[in-house]
Amino acid sequence: MATPAAAPAGGRAPAADAPVAGRVPAPPPAVRPAAADVGARGGPRPVVLDCDPGHDDALAITLALARPELRVLGITTVGGNSPLANTTRNALRVLALLDRDDVPVAAGAERALLREPWTPVEFHGASGLDGADLPEPRMAPRAEGALALTEALIAASDRPVTLVATGPLTNVALLLRARPRIHEEIERICLMGGSLGAGNTTASAEFNAWQDPEAAAIVLGSGIPVSMMGLDVTHRALFLEPDVARLDALGTRLGRVWADLLRFFAAYHRRRYGWDGSPIHDAVAVAHLAVPGLVTTELLRVDVETAGDLTRGRTVADREGLRGLPANVEAGVDIDRGRFVDLLVEAIAASG
Numbered sequence: 001m002a003t004p005a006a007a008p009a010g011g012r013a014p015a016a017d018a019p020v021a022g023r024v025p026a027p028p029p030a031v032r033p034a035a036a037d038v039g040a041r042g043g044p045r046p047v048v049l050d051c052d053p054g055h056d057d058a059l060a061i062t063l064a065l066a067r068p069e070l071r072v073l074g075i076t077t078v079g080g081n082s083p084l085a086n087t088t089r090n091a092l093r094v095l096a097l098l099d100r101d102d103v104p105v106a107a108g109a110e111r112a113l114l115r116e117p118w119t120p121v122e123f124h125g126a127s128g129l130d131g132a133d134l135p136e137p138r139m140a141p142r143a144e145g146a147l148a149l150t151e152a153l154i155a156a157s158d159r160p161v162t163l164v165a166t167g168p169l170t171n172v173a174l175l176l177r178a179r180p181r182i183h184e185e186i187e188r189i190c191l192m193g194g195s196l197g198a199g200n201t202t203a204s205a206e207f208n209a210w211q212d213p214e215a216a217a218i219v220l221g222s223g224i225p226v227s228m229m230g231l232d233v234t235h236r237a238l239f240l241e242p243d244v245a246r247l248d249a250l251g252t253r254l255g256r257v258w259a260d261l262l263r264f265f266a267a268y269h270r271r272r273y274g275w276d277g278s279p280i281h282d283a284v285a286v287a288h289l290a291v292p293g294l295v296t297t298e299l300l301r302v303d304v305e306t307a308g309d310l311t312r313g314r315t316v317a318d319r320e321g322l323r324g325l326p327a328n329v330e331a332g333v334d335i336d337r338g339r340f341v342d343l344l345v346e347a348i349a350a351s352g
């Protein structure tokens with residue numbers, strides 16, 4: 001891929017989509033805050049969750065199913081926190097825990113578009129969802145797979161669908177490449193991933209963007225409205241020990257299971273960051289759609305590094321517009337943590 005010439009002395013580098021003979025410029029991004037979406041009006045926002053459960057993905061599923069503002073059409077899984085077989089089994093175990101057999105689940109990509117997979121076992125344990133006694137799946141994943149299921153759910157929806165992606169973006173990128181016209185039926189892609197600052201997998205990159213940087217670049221360059229809930233906001237979305245004690249106090253089976261899961265998840269973050277709890281990264285993407293105003297956002301131009309070694313998967317925010325490119329994401333930068341924790345406790349209390 002031709003790279004822009006070096007910036008003239010004291011000037012700006014030519015914009016990446018500067019007219020080049022034979023090159024079709026990308027569509028201008030339709031960036032807008034999620035609260036301005038049309039599809040959210042006139043009833044619950046239809047969503048498809050694409051995830052790699054994972055403790056925080058599991059809590060994102062629980063929150064999405066509990067919120068009246070959202071209608072979960074289906075769940076697709078991707079390899080990430082754990083191999084695909086585990087993330088798919090875990091999504092099904094969460095639905096069994098919630099006594100929900102009305103939500104279809106389909107498995108997607110085992111690995112990234114181009115990169116070798118790497119599983120961070122210490123985050124979520126060998127099963128991908130260690131720490132509690134969870135039920136076995138009560139249904140099988142759909143035979144058609146993630147791409148076909150997502151396409152069918154979008155086609156059957158009476159309004160544009162929001163994709164909520166909380167794992168590596170491989171499935172979403174494959175969908176956009178395989179079905180280019182499906183852009184018109186997708187309201188928004190609300191993703192957990194990236195960071196405007198330091199990473200958590202390398203010094204440069206957050207795990208989901210690092211695992212499949214090419215997929216992340218495809219999604220951020222798609223022209224579809226994107227909400228990016230990166231580490232800047234999710235590291236403020238901490239579920240602390242006093243919050244876990246509220247789950248114990250519920251006196252319910254689900255409260256006890258989630259208290260066990262979150263204490264397991266917290267152990268890693270206590271060792272690594274010294275926090276008294278865990279960032280519930282993925283649930284921020286769901287909470288942002290369910291409760292407008294909970295997350296503070298900025299409209300920014302963000303691009304993904306795919307060529308660097310040390311910088312692989314870095315999501316680079318051009319805050320000053322030095323490249324002359326329009327904003328393409330609504331990026332989360334802060335959250336009302338107390339309200340966020342209340343949403344999670346209320347969802348667990350309401351789910352059994």
Ligand code: RIB
Nearest residue numbers: 054056166167207208281
């Ligand atoms: O970096 C955090 C993200 O990576 C979360 O989605 C977590 O579940 C892992 O997938």
Ligand code: CA
Nearest residue numbers: 054057166167
């Ligand atoms: Ca995840």
